[in-house]
Amino acid sequence: MGSVVESTNKEVNGSVAVKNPTVVFVLGGPGSGKGTQCTNIVQHFGYTHLSAGDLLRAEIKSGSENGTMIQNMIKEGKIVPSEVTIKLLQRAMLESGNDKFLIDGFPRNEENRAAFEEVTKIEPAFVLFFDCPEEEMERRLLSRNQGREDDNIETIRKRFKVFLESSLPVIEHYTAREKVRKIDAGRPVEEVFESVKAVFTPKDEKAD
Ligand SMILES: Nc1ncnc2c1ncn2[C@@H]1O[C@H](COP(=O)(O)OP(=O)(O)O)[C@@H](O)[C@H]1O
Ligand SMILES: Nc1ccn([C@H]2C[C@H](O)[C@@H](COP(=O)(O)OP(=O)(O)O)O2)c(=O)n1
Numbered sequence: 126m127g128s129v130v131e132s133t134n135k136e137v138n139g140s141v142a143v144k145n146p147t148v149v150f151v152l153g154g155p156g157s158g159k160g161t162q163c164t165n166i167v168q169h170f171g172y173t174h175l176s177a178g179d180l181l182r183a184e185i186k187s188g189s190e191n192g193t194m195i196q197n198m199i200k201e202g203k204i205v206p207s208e209v210t211i212k213l214l215q216r217a218m219l220e221s222g223n224d225k226f227l228i229d230g231f232p233r234n235e236e237n238r239a240a241f242e243e244v245t246k247i248e249p250a251f252v253l254f255f256d257c258p259e260e261e262m263e264r265r266l267l268s269r270n271q272g273r274e275d276d277n278i279e280t281i282r283k284r285f286k287v288f289l290e291s292s293l294p295v296i297e298h299y300t301a302r303e304k305v306r307k308i309d310a311g312r313p314v315e316e317v318f319e320s321v322k323a324v325f326t327p328k329d330e331k332a333d
């Protein structure tokens with residue numbers, strides 16, 4: 126017997142998908158603090174955190190047939206074809222049993238964005254954008270110490286270039302649709318989270 130959420134799931138393009146999920150895209154440059162703030166949001170607001178980068182790294186570790194391709198692209202700071210990433214996101218959404226998701230680090234380019242919309246028919250509730258100076262992001266990435274193959278200065282420079290050229294246009298797309306909630310992410314973690322909380326708290330629950 127499935128859970129309540131599973132029993133109301135629907136078919137999209139031949140595969141089962143979560144019915145009417147709430148999706149928030151969490152975007153920002155590498156090292157802007159997406160993962161850190163998502164952990165805080167999960168604790169306070171009951172979302173499931175899905176990091177596209179974490180899902181891709183788990184896919185490499187699992188020894189899947191796409192593993193080598195994903196690993197090479199991540200090392201080069203390039204963006205993996207959306208077909209691969211969207212399948213991982215869809216599977217994780219279903220497995221979570223939840224219907225509220227923070228999708229962290231996706232969509233990272235126009236191809237990601239258009240394909241997700243086409244395949245899932247999901248429109249994000251809003252887009253949380255962590256805006257952080259590049260020098261600060263570089264400092265954070267060089268001291269992240271998670272043993273990531275892409276946290277070296279050569280790959281970091283490539284990732285910054287991809288962010289400016291490919292990811293910022295996605296943020297502009299949603300800005301034009303009034304979906305972007307921009308946060309000054311260059312401040313200490315707790316201060317950034319105060320601003321994040323204000324975005325997630327319904328207006329009628331806010332103190333005057
Ligand atoms: N506001 C902040 N100030 C200082 N360091 C931060 C802040 N937010 C995150 N960090 C640190 O910076 C590094 C990158 O943060 P992370 O959340 O992994 O960013 P992203 O997912 O956007 O790459 C981590 O080591 C994290 O602990
Ligand atoms: N939508 C995505 C997200 C990440 N990737 C790949 C390419 C990115 O440079 C790496 C790392 O992404 P991740 O979000 O974990 O990196 P940051 O948290 O921003 O430092 O994964 C991707 O190909 N497509």
Ligand SMILES: [Mg+2]
Nearest residue numbers: 159160176178
């Ligand atoms: Mg991250």
